[in-house]
Amino acid sequence: MALVAIDAENPEPEIIARAADLLRRGQLVAFPTETVYGLGANALNATAVARIFAAKARPAWNPVIAHVSTIADARALTASWPAIADLLATAFWPGPLTLVLPKRDIVPDIVSAGLPAVALRVPSHAVARALIAAAGFPIAAPSANRFTELSPTTAAHVEASLGNRVDMILNGGSADVGIESTVVDLTSDQPVILRPGVISRDMIARVVGVPVGMASDRQPEHGPRLSPGMMDRHYAPRADVWLFDAPDVRALRQSLAQRESRAGDGGIAAMVLDWSLALPEQVRVIPMPNNPSAYARALYATLHDLDASGSAIVAIERPPFTDAWAGIHDRLSRAAH
Ligand code: TXA
Ligand code: MG
Numbered sequence: 001m002a003l004v005a006i007d008a009e010n011p012e013p014e015i016i017a018r019a020a021d022l023l024r025r026g027q028l029v030a031f032p033t034e035t036v037y038g039l040g041a042n043a044l045n046a047t048a049v050a051r052i053f054a055a056k057a058r059p060a061w062n063p064v065i066a067h068v069s070t071i072a073d074a075r076a077l078t079a080s081w082p083a084i085a086d087l088l089a090t091a092f093w094p095g096p097l098t099l100v101l102p103k104r105d106i107v108p109d110i111v112s113a114g115l116p117a118v119a120l121r122v123p124s125h126a127v128a129r130a131l132i133a134a135a136g137f138p139i140a141a142p143s144a145n146r147f148t149e150l151s152p153t154t155a156a157h158v159e160a161s162l163g164n165r166v167d168m169i170l171n172g173g174s175a176d177v178g179i180e181s182t183v184v185d186l187t188s189d190q191p192v193i194l195r196p197g198v199i200s201r202d203m204i205a206r207v208v209g210v211p212v213g214m215a216s217d218r219q220p221e222h223g224p225r226l227s228p229g230m231m232d233r234h235y236a237p238r239a240d241v242w243l244f245d246a247p248d249v250r251a252l253r254q255s256l257a258q259r260e261s262r263a264g265d266g267g268i269a270a271m272v273l274d275w276s277l278a279l280p281e282q283v284r285v286i287p288m289p290n291n292p293s294a295y296a297r298a299l300y301a302t303l304h305d306l307d308a309s310g311s312a313i314v315a316i317e318r319p320p321f322t323d324a325w326a327g328i329h330d331r332l333s334r335a336a337h
Contacts, residue, residue, distance in 0.1 A: 001164045003155060008032065008172040011130045015170070020134035022167050023048075028055060030144040030158045031131055032172035033123040035096045035181050035197070036151040036300070037158050038067065038141030039166060040131070046108035049140050053110070055165035057147045063113035065098050065121050065181075066138040067128060074120040077138060079104050084208050085186050091207045094124035096181040097199050111140050117187045127172045143180060144169075150237055150307070150335075153178055153300045178297035179327055185215070192218075196326040198296055216330070237303040239269075239311045241336040245318050246274050252315055256280055259313060269306050270315040277317070284311075292324045299331065 006015050019029045026048040029040045039055065041048040043066040053060060068074045071089045075081045079102040088099060103111075103118035112118045123129065132139050143151040144158040144166070152158045155171035182197030184204065192213040193201055205212045244252045256268055257280065269284040270277075279285055286302060289295050306314050316332055319325040 001159075001166055002168045003159060004168060004170055006127055006170045006172050009126055011127045011170075011172070013130075013134075016127075016130045016134045019131055019168055019170060020136075023131075023135050023137075023139065026051070027167040028052060028165075029131070030152075030155070030162065030166050030169040031127055031141075032125055032155070032170065032175060033067075033128045033141075034125045034175060035123075035177045035179065036153055036175050037144040037155065037169075038128070038139075039144035039158075039162065040067070040139040040141040042135070043067075043111055043138040043140035044106060044108065045137075046110045049108060049110045052140060052142060055162055056142060056145070058142065059147070060110070061113050062142075062147075063115055063119060064111055064140045064142045065119040065183075066107065066111060066140050067121050067123055067132055068138045069122065069129060069132045071122070073138065074099070074101075074122065077104055077107050077118055077120060078102060082186060084191060084210075087207050088184065088186075088191075088204065089122070092199055092203075093122035094129065095122075095199070096124075096177050096197055097121065098181045098183040098195075100183065100185040100187060100194065102187060117185070119183060121181055125172070125176075127170055131170075148236060150235055150300050150303055151180060153297075153304070157300075157304055174297075174301065176297065177293075178299055178301070179331055182327065184212075196330045198293060198327055200323045200326060202323045235300075235331045235334045236337070237307045237314065237335060239303075239306055239314045241332075242313060242315045243318050243332055243336050244315055246272075246277060249277050249279070253278075253280060256283065256313070256315070267309070267311050268313045268315070269311045270317070271302060272317045273319060274317065283315075288317075292319070292328060295319065295325075295328055299328065303335065 098121040145161040153175040182199040183195040185192045
Protein backbone atom coordinates (compact mmCIF):
# COMPACT_ATOMS: atom_id res chain seq x y z
CA MET A 1 0.00 0.00 0.00
CA ALA A 2 1.28 3.44 -0.91
CA LEU A 3 0.50 6.36 1.38
CA VAL A 4 0.94 9.47 -0.75
CA ALA A 5 0.71 13.09 0.40
CA ILE A 6 -1.34 15.27 -1.93
CA ASP A 7 -2.14 18.98 -1.96
CA ALA A 8 -5.76 19.27 -0.78
CA GLU A 9 -6.44 22.48 -2.72
CA ASN A 10 -4.32 21.99 -5.84
CA PRO A 11 -3.78 18.25 -6.17
CA GLU A 12 -0.64 17.39 -8.12
CA PRO A 13 -1.75 16.07 -11.56
CA GLU A 14 0.92 13.35 -11.64
CA ILE A 15 -0.29 11.90 -8.31
CA ILE A 16 -3.91 12.03 -9.47
CA ALA A 17 -2.88 10.29 -12.71
CA ARG A 18 -1.23 7.46 -10.75
CA ALA A 19 -4.31 7.02 -8.56
CA ALA A 20 -6.67 7.10 -11.55
CA ASP A 21 -4.52 4.49 -13.26
CA LEU A 22 -4.86 2.15 -10.27
CA LEU A 23 -8.63 2.62 -10.36
CA ARG A 24 -8.65 1.91 -14.08
CA ARG A 25 -6.90 -1.38 -13.37
CA GLY A 26 -9.58 -2.37 -10.86
CA GLN A 27 -7.63 -1.48 -7.72
CA LEU A 28 -8.66 0.41 -4.58
CA VAL A 29 -7.69 3.99 -3.79
CA ALA A 30 -8.66 5.75 -0.56
CA PHE A 31 -9.08 9.48 -1.02
CA PRO A 32 -10.26 12.51 0.95
CA THR A 33 -13.72 13.98 0.42
CA GLU A 34 -15.13 16.97 2.27
CA THR A 35 -17.13 14.63 4.56
CA VAL A 36 -14.91 11.64 5.38
CA TYR A 37 -12.30 9.60 3.49
CA GLY A 38 -13.74 7.27 0.83
CA LEU A 39 -12.54 3.84 -0.32
CA GLY A 40 -12.78 4.14 -4.09
CA ALA A 41 -13.13 1.72 -6.98
CA ASN A 42 -14.43 1.96 -10.55
CA ALA A 43 -18.20 1.96 -10.03
CA LEU A 44 -18.82 0.43 -13.45
CA ASN A 45 -16.53 -2.55 -12.75
CA ALA A 46 -18.33 -5.12 -10.58
CA THR A 47 -15.11 -7.00 -9.79
CA ALA A 48 -13.44 -3.83 -8.55
CA VAL A 49 -16.46 -2.93 -6.41
CA ALA A 50 -16.41 -6.45 -4.94
CA ARG A 51 -12.90 -5.67 -3.67
CA ILE A 52 -14.36 -2.74 -1.67
CA PHE A 53 -16.79 -5.11 0.06
CA ALA A 54 -13.98 -7.57 0.80
CA ALA A 55 -11.58 -4.91 2.14
CA LYS A 56 -14.23 -3.45 4.45
CA ALA A 57 -15.81 -6.79 5.39
CA ARG A 58 -18.99 -5.02 4.35
CA PRO A 59 -22.10 -7.18 3.99
CA ALA A 60 -23.35 -7.52 0.42
CA TRP A 61 -26.75 -6.06 1.35
CA ASN A 62 -25.27 -2.64 2.07
CA PRO A 63 -25.09 -0.54 -1.12
CA VAL A 64 -22.36 2.02 -1.89
CA ILE A 65 -22.46 5.59 -3.19
CA ALA A 66 -21.30 6.41 -6.74
CA HIS A 67 -19.33 9.67 -6.87
CA VAL A 68 -19.53 11.73 -10.07
CA SER A 69 -18.36 15.14 -11.31
CA THR A 70 -21.53 16.82 -12.53
CA ILE A 71 -25.32 16.70 -12.47
CA ALA A 72 -25.21 15.45 -16.07
CA ASP A 73 -22.93 12.55 -15.05
CA ALA A 74 -25.30 11.69 -12.20
CA ARG A 75 -28.30 11.76 -14.51
CA ALA A 76 -26.53 9.43 -16.92
CA LEU A 77 -26.62 6.72 -14.23
CA THR A 78 -30.32 7.14 -13.47
CA ALA A 79 -33.45 5.81 -15.16
CA SER A 80 -35.45 8.84 -14.10
CA TRP A 81 -34.55 12.26 -12.81
CA PRO A 82 -37.45 14.05 -11.09
CA ALA A 83 -37.62 17.85 -10.88
CA ILE A 84 -36.90 17.62 -7.16
CA ALA A 85 -33.53 15.99 -7.93
CA ASP A 86 -32.63 18.99 -10.05
CA LEU A 87 -33.59 21.39 -7.26
CA LEU A 88 -31.50 19.58 -4.67
CA ALA A 89 -28.53 18.95 -6.94
CA THR A 90 -28.45 22.58 -8.04
CA ALA A 91 -28.70 23.81 -4.45
CA PHE A 92 -26.22 21.46 -2.75
CA TRP A 93 -23.82 19.93 -5.32
CA PRO A 94 -20.93 19.81 -5.19
CA GLY A 95 -21.28 19.03 -1.50
CA PRO A 96 -22.27 16.63 1.30
CA LEU A 97 -25.59 15.45 -0.15
CA THR A 98 -26.35 12.01 -1.63
CA LEU A 99 -29.42 11.39 -3.78
CA VAL A 100 -30.98 7.94 -4.21
CA LEU A 101 -32.64 7.51 -7.62
CA PRO A 102 -33.79 4.67 -9.92
CA LYS A 103 -30.68 3.25 -11.54
CA ARG A 104 -29.81 2.39 -15.11
CA ASP A 105 -28.56 -1.06 -16.05
CA ILE A 106 -25.00 0.24 -16.61
CA VAL A 107 -24.68 0.51 -12.82
CA PRO A 108 -23.68 -2.99 -11.64
CA ASP A 109 -26.07 -4.59 -9.14
CA ILE A 110 -23.29 -4.92 -6.60
CA VAL A 111 -23.13 -1.09 -6.30
CA SER A 112 -26.81 -0.88 -5.31
CA ALA A 113 -26.74 -4.19 -3.41
CA GLY A 114 -29.38 -5.49 -5.80
CA LEU A 115 -31.75 -2.58 -5.14
CA PRO A 116 -33.39 -0.85 -8.11
CA ALA A 117 -31.97 2.54 -7.00
CA VAL A 118 -28.46 3.96 -6.86
CA ALA A 119 -27.00 6.53 -4.45
CA LEU A 120 -25.20 9.44 -6.18
CA ARG A 121 -23.02 12.24 -4.90
CA VAL A 122 -20.97 15.06 -6.42
CA PRO A 123 -18.26 15.78 -3.83
CA SER A 124 -16.70 19.23 -3.45
CA HIS A 125 -13.21 18.20 -2.30
CA ALA A 126 -10.62 19.14 -4.94
CA VAL A 127 -8.83 15.77 -4.65
CA ALA A 128 -12.06 13.79 -5.07
CA ARG A 129 -13.07 15.96 -8.01
CA ALA A 130 -9.69 15.67 -9.72
CA LEU A 131 -9.68 11.90 -9.24
CA ILE A 132 -13.16 11.40 -10.72
CA ALA A 133 -12.28 13.66 -13.67
CA ALA A 134 -9.00 11.86 -14.35
CA ALA A 135 -10.61 8.42 -14.04
CA GLY A 136 -13.38 9.27 -16.49
CA PHE A 137 -15.84 6.91 -14.74
CA PRO A 138 -17.94 7.17 -11.58
CA ILE A 139 -16.13 6.15 -8.40
CA ALA A 140 -17.93 3.89 -5.95
CA ALA A 141 -16.80 4.86 -2.46
CA PRO A 142 -18.09 3.99 0.98
CA SER A 143 -16.30 5.44 3.98
CA ALA A 144 -12.76 4.02 4.13
CA ASN A 145 -13.10 2.01 7.34
CA ARG A 146 -13.81 -1.62 8.26
CA PHE A 147 -17.52 -2.35 8.61
CA THR A 148 -19.20 -0.74 11.68
CA GLU A 149 -15.98 1.04 12.71
CA LEU A 150 -15.68 4.80 13.01
CA SER A 151 -15.45 6.64 9.71
CA PRO A 152 -12.02 8.09 8.91
CA THR A 153 -11.46 11.85 8.79
CA THR A 154 -7.70 11.56 8.22
CA ALA A 155 -5.43 9.36 6.10
CA ALA A 156 -3.95 7.97 9.32
CA HIS A 157 -7.40 6.70 10.33
CA VAL A 158 -7.69 4.93 6.96
CA GLU A 159 -4.27 3.37 7.33
CA ALA A 160 -5.07 2.16 10.84
CA SER A 161 -8.36 0.58 9.75
CA LEU A 162 -7.59 -0.80 6.29
CA GLY A 163 -3.79 -0.90 6.03
CA ASN A 164 -2.68 -3.17 3.20
CA ARG A 165 -6.23 -3.95 2.10
CA VAL A 166 -6.06 -0.76 0.02
CA ASP A 167 -3.63 -0.17 -2.85
CA MET A 168 -3.10 3.56 -2.34
CA ILE A 169 -4.12 6.17 0.24
CA LEU A 170 -4.11 9.81 -0.82
CA ASN A 171 -3.32 11.94 2.22
CA GLY A 172 -5.05 15.29 1.80
CA GLY A 173 -5.27 16.25 5.46
CA SER A 174 -8.33 16.42 7.69
CA ALA A 175 -11.86 16.20 6.29
CA ASP A 176 -13.66 19.48 6.67
CA VAL A 177 -17.29 18.41 7.28
CA GLY A 178 -16.35 15.46 9.48
CA ILE A 179 -19.53 13.32 9.26
CA GLU A 180 -20.95 11.47 6.27
CA SER A 181 -23.23 13.07 3.69
CA THR A 182 -26.99 13.48 4.11
CA VAL A 183 -28.66 10.67 2.13
CA VAL A 184 -32.06 11.49 0.58
CA ASP A 185 -34.27 8.92 -1.10
CA LEU A 186 -36.05 10.41 -4.13
CA THR A 187 -37.62 7.20 -5.41
CA SER A 188 -41.08 7.88 -4.02
CA ASP A 189 -43.41 10.91 -4.10
CA GLN A 190 -42.05 12.37 -0.90
CA PRO A 191 -38.31 12.91 -0.32
CA VAL A 192 -37.13 10.89 2.67
CA ILE A 193 -33.90 11.42 4.59
CA LEU A 194 -32.27 8.01 5.01
CA ARG A 195 -29.23 9.37 6.86
CA PRO A 196 -29.13 12.88 8.39
CA GLY A 197 -26.03 15.01 7.90
CA VAL A 198 -24.93 18.64 7.94
CA ILE A 199 -27.36 19.45 5.15
CA SER A 200 -30.39 19.37 7.40
CA ARG A 201 -34.05 18.49 6.92
CA ASP A 202 -35.02 22.19 7.11
CA MET A 203 -32.42 23.14 4.50
CA ILE A 204 -33.76 20.43 2.19
CA ALA A 205 -37.41 21.31 2.82
CA ARG A 206 -36.76 24.96 1.97
CA VAL A 207 -35.33 23.96 -1.40
CA VAL A 208 -37.92 21.35 -2.40
CA GLY A 209 -40.96 23.17 -0.98
CA VAL A 210 -42.68 19.96 0.14
CA PRO A 211 -42.58 18.08 3.45
CA VAL A 212 -39.48 15.91 3.91
CA GLY A 213 -39.73 12.56 5.69
CA MET A 214 -37.22 10.94 8.02
CA ALA A 215 -36.60 7.19 7.64
CA SER A 216 -35.82 6.99 11.36
CA ASP A 217 -39.42 8.05 12.11
CA ARG A 218 -40.82 5.34 9.86
CA GLN A 219 -38.60 2.38 10.55
CA PRO A 220 -40.81 -0.34 12.01
CA GLU A 221 -39.22 -2.21 14.89
CA HIS A 222 -39.31 -5.42 12.89
CA GLY A 223 -39.23 -5.91 9.16
CA PRO A 224 -36.94 -4.81 6.37
CA ARG A 225 -34.66 -1.81 6.76
CA LEU A 226 -35.86 1.30 4.97
CA SER A 227 -32.24 2.35 4.70
CA PRO A 228 -30.03 -0.70 4.38
CA GLY A 229 -26.88 0.87 5.79
CA MET A 230 -28.41 2.24 8.96
CA MET A 231 -27.63 -0.40 11.56
CA ASP A 232 -28.38 0.64 15.09
CA ARG A 233 -24.79 0.12 16.13
CA HIS A 234 -22.54 1.82 13.63
CA TYR A 235 -19.94 4.57 13.57
CA ALA A 236 -18.83 3.06 16.83
CA PRO A 237 -15.61 3.53 18.78
CA ARG A 238 -14.20 0.70 20.90
CA ALA A 239 -14.94 2.51 24.16
CA ASP A 240 -18.33 2.26 25.86
CA VAL A 241 -20.24 5.39 24.89
CA TRP A 242 -22.73 6.84 27.38
CA LEU A 243 -24.94 9.76 26.42
CA PHE A 244 -26.13 12.13 29.12
CA ASP A 245 -27.97 15.42 29.48
CA ALA A 246 -26.29 18.20 31.42
CA PRO A 247 -29.03 18.35 34.10
CA ASP A 248 -28.39 14.65 34.85
CA VAL A 249 -24.74 15.12 35.63
CA ARG A 250 -25.25 13.90 39.23
CA ALA A 251 -26.53 10.53 38.04
CA LEU A 252 -23.60 10.37 35.63
CA ARG A 253 -21.17 11.04 38.49
CA GLN A 254 -22.67 8.12 40.43
CA SER A 255 -22.50 5.70 37.52
CA LEU A 256 -18.92 6.73 36.83
CA ALA A 257 -17.98 6.25 40.48
CA GLN A 258 -19.27 2.66 40.31
CA ARG A 259 -17.42 1.88 37.12
CA GLU A 260 -14.26 3.61 38.19
CA SER A 261 -13.50 1.12 40.94
CA ARG A 262 -13.26 -1.72 38.42
CA ALA A 263 -9.77 -2.79 37.56
CA GLY A 264 -8.38 -2.67 34.07
CA ASP A 265 -10.34 0.30 32.86
CA GLY A 266 -8.42 2.42 30.42
CA GLY A 267 -9.79 5.66 31.74
CA ILE A 268 -12.90 7.76 31.50
CA ALA A 269 -13.41 10.74 29.22
CA ALA A 270 -16.29 13.17 28.90
CA MET A 271 -17.06 15.17 25.76
CA VAL A 272 -18.98 18.20 26.99
CA LEU A 273 -20.59 21.32 25.60
CA ASP A 274 -20.99 22.91 29.01
CA TRP A 275 -17.39 23.32 30.08
CA SER A 276 -18.37 24.09 33.68
CA LEU A 277 -20.03 20.72 34.45
CA ALA A 278 -18.85 19.29 37.77
CA LEU A 279 -17.28 15.94 36.88
CA PRO A 280 -15.05 13.68 38.97
CA GLU A 281 -11.42 14.73 38.98
CA GLN A 282 -10.18 11.59 37.23
CA VAL A 283 -12.45 12.19 34.23
CA ARG A 284 -10.64 13.60 31.25
CA VAL A 285 -12.87 16.47 30.16
CA ILE A 286 -12.92 17.24 26.46
CA PRO A 287 -14.67 20.51 25.62
CA MET A 288 -16.58 20.20 22.34
CA PRO A 289 -17.59 23.16 20.14
CA ASN A 290 -21.06 24.47 20.77
CA ASN A 291 -21.98 24.74 17.10
CA PRO A 292 -23.07 21.87 14.89
CA SER A 293 -20.61 22.25 12.02
CA ALA A 294 -17.57 22.67 14.26
CA TYR A 295 -18.82 19.75 16.39
CA ALA A 296 -19.24 17.54 13.31
CA ARG A 297 -15.70 18.37 12.18
CA ALA A 298 -14.30 17.34 15.57
CA LEU A 299 -16.52 14.34 16.41
CA TYR A 300 -14.85 11.35 14.75
CA ALA A 301 -11.35 12.74 15.22
CA THR A 302 -12.04 13.03 18.96
CA LEU A 303 -13.45 9.49 19.17
CA HIS A 304 -10.50 8.12 17.16
CA ASP A 305 -8.10 9.84 19.57
CA LEU A 306 -9.91 8.45 22.61
CA ASP A 307 -9.81 4.95 21.12
CA ALA A 308 -6.11 5.33 20.44
CA SER A 309 -5.50 6.37 24.04
CA GLY A 310 -7.43 3.33 25.29
CA SER A 311 -10.39 5.07 26.92
CA ALA A 312 -12.81 2.55 28.42
CA ILE A 313 -15.78 4.90 28.79
CA VAL A 314 -16.67 8.04 26.90
CA ALA A 315 -19.56 10.04 28.37
CA ILE A 316 -20.98 12.46 25.83
CA GLU A 317 -23.22 15.38 26.68
CA ARG A 318 -26.20 15.41 24.34
CA PRO A 319 -26.43 18.50 22.13
CA PRO A 320 -29.68 20.47 21.78
CA PHE A 321 -32.52 18.71 19.95
CA THR A 322 -32.74 21.08 17.00
CA ASP A 323 -32.72 20.40 13.27
CA ALA A 324 -29.14 21.58 12.84
CA TRP A 325 -27.88 18.95 15.33
CA ALA A 326 -29.84 16.00 13.84
CA GLY A 327 -26.86 14.50 11.99
CA ILE A 328 -24.76 14.63 15.17
CA HIS A 329 -27.54 13.06 17.27
CA ASP A 330 -27.82 10.24 14.76
CA ARG A 331 -24.09 9.40 14.95
CA LEU A 332 -24.00 9.73 18.75
CA SER A 333 -26.92 7.37 19.29
CA ARG A 334 -25.38 4.80 16.94
CA ALA A 335 -22.03 5.09 18.69
CA ALA A 336 -23.75 4.56 22.04
CA HIS A 337 -26.03 1.69 20.99
O1 TXA B 1 -20.11 11.31 2.95
C1 TXA B 1 -20.30 10.19 2.46
O2 TXA B 1 -21.42 9.83 2.05
C2 TXA B 1 -19.11 9.23 2.40
C3 TXA B 1 -18.09 9.79 1.39
C4 TXA B 1 -16.95 8.84 1.15
O3 TXA B 1 -18.75 10.13 0.19
N1 TXA B 1 -19.55 7.93 2.01
C5 TXA B 1 -20.25 7.13 2.84
O4 TXA B 1 -20.55 5.89 2.30
O5 TXA B 1 -20.59 7.45 3.96
P1 TXA B 1 -21.10 4.69 3.16
O6 TXA B 1 -21.10 3.53 2.25
O7 TXA B 1 -20.30 4.56 4.41
O8 TXA B 1 -22.58 5.08 3.46
C6 TXA B 1 -23.51 5.10 2.40
C7 TXA B 1 -24.90 5.11 2.93
C8 TXA B 1 -25.25 3.80 3.62
O9 TXA B 1 -26.08 4.09 4.74
C9 TXA B 1 -26.02 3.07 2.53
O10 TXA B 1 -26.91 2.11 3.03
C10 TXA B 1 -26.75 4.21 1.84
O11 TXA B 1 -25.81 5.27 1.85
N2 TXA B 1 -27.07 3.84 0.46
C11 TXA B 1 -26.21 3.65 -0.56
N3 TXA B 1 -26.85 3.26 -1.66
C12 TXA B 1 -28.15 3.22 -1.36
C13 TXA B 1 -29.33 2.86 -2.08
N4 TXA B 1 -29.27 2.46 -3.35
N5 TXA B 1 -30.51 2.91 -1.43
C14 TXA B 1 -30.56 3.29 -0.13
N6 TXA B 1 -29.48 3.63 0.61
C15 TXA B 1 -28.30 3.58 0.01
MG1 MG C 1 -19.65 4.04 6.26
